[in-house]
Amino acid sequence: MFIENVPESYTTSDDVNKNLFIYDLKMTEASIKTKVNLNMHMFSFLQVGKKQVHFPDSSVIVDNKQSLLVKKGNCLWSELLDKENTYFCKLLFFSEQQLIEFLNKHVQKNITVKKEPSYFIIENDAYISTYLNSLTSITNSSNKSIENLLVNKFEELLLYLQSKYQEQFESYLFSLVNKEKKSFKHHIEQNVYSSLSLEEIAFLCNMSLSTFKRHFAKEYGLSPGKWFREQRLTKAKVLLEEGKFKPSDIYLDLGYSNLQNFSSAFKTRFGFSPSEV
Template structure:
């Protein structure tokens, strides 16, 4: 059976974490049978495989690899199968980043792309590369940052992003430069509007207006980018933000429901309980 998974939204919701522009996650699972999943990625994903095997089906080819390799998967759709090791383990450390970081990198290091092959029709579905000593040490540093976050974690993550991108540009000068130059970022305006801090308080009509689209076009484009209806995506985002505020800021439901777009406390409590199986107060007492 193939299930559908929105990345990073479902991943963050399942672990009660807020969705950001740069995300680290140590994905680990134990099973006996391969698990096939439809991946609908709204952001770009580095997958540094640690245990087991990964098989990914793209529109142009299928790729199967082990922990000697890592993969950069652009935002979009693919079908992924996790195959477990002999110890029945599967582990992949992932580093997720948004279009805005990719565009900023291309602008910041524009000189790198002066002689890079430019072919807008040549959009490669993925980039597979070796986990050599540099990459293994890089992943180790990310794992340390993930386990021991600091007040400067966001700034450090930005530096780490530039680090791995520059290394891959140097290690694979033709292939990687061509790959990241041709990654499609045409959806960036829509994503910037949707993922802004103010979007939770805007109506669908207002968001459509800011994107210079009709409501019907906005809905269609939104589902192409995020893999779900706007109402569902914004609901998940509100719930993720609520969980973060309750868990880490120790906020009260009565203090946050208006900022999250709920006109009254009872409707917020009901929505939260439906999503997490607990009232905000009970959730807060058990984290």
């Protein structure tokens, strides 16, 4: 199982200890559900294409109308090309040390920190466009003046987003340095109806597949395959009995890749096909 360590896979040995790092990610082939060990928090400013990211507790997809602030940790990301078969994303990585310095300087400590997802969506605007143009001239040089300039640019960006999103953004920033971990059951129940494989869910929980299966059986008393199948098919039966949906409307949202597999599993479980409900 290949796991990409980011930003290490984008850096040289001279960049490893940097608190701030810019990288232009350009691709001509799509990548689907790459297993990523993200070791720094990251701004993702998508310029061309689409990006989808799965986290232990949520997932998100954006195009070039939005940018993402992403919490470090295990995730799966897909980079999808546009019509001209290109993908371009400007990435800005930052350390917790750099973030804490900003919080101590610019954010009141009595703010109420809410439970936040692993990402924060930023609506692109004229400022973001101008800001990205200014970053283009900044390289990842070891030149001290360039490093100092990047620190100022990072602070400028956070101040702008703070003024735009106010307490919502401040709460998210504090969540990035909050060490409270969400429970195993929380991650499982957030992915009940996802299309992720057991191996992918195990990776998001930072476990090997064998460890994940043992832990799951201990928590739920069933194998993960049986438990997920039971939850999804029971949900499908309830939805179909309400009469608002057809089988073709729901199979994707319940984690099945095609209608035939869904129908077969449904009939095996209940003794009749979903179209007969």
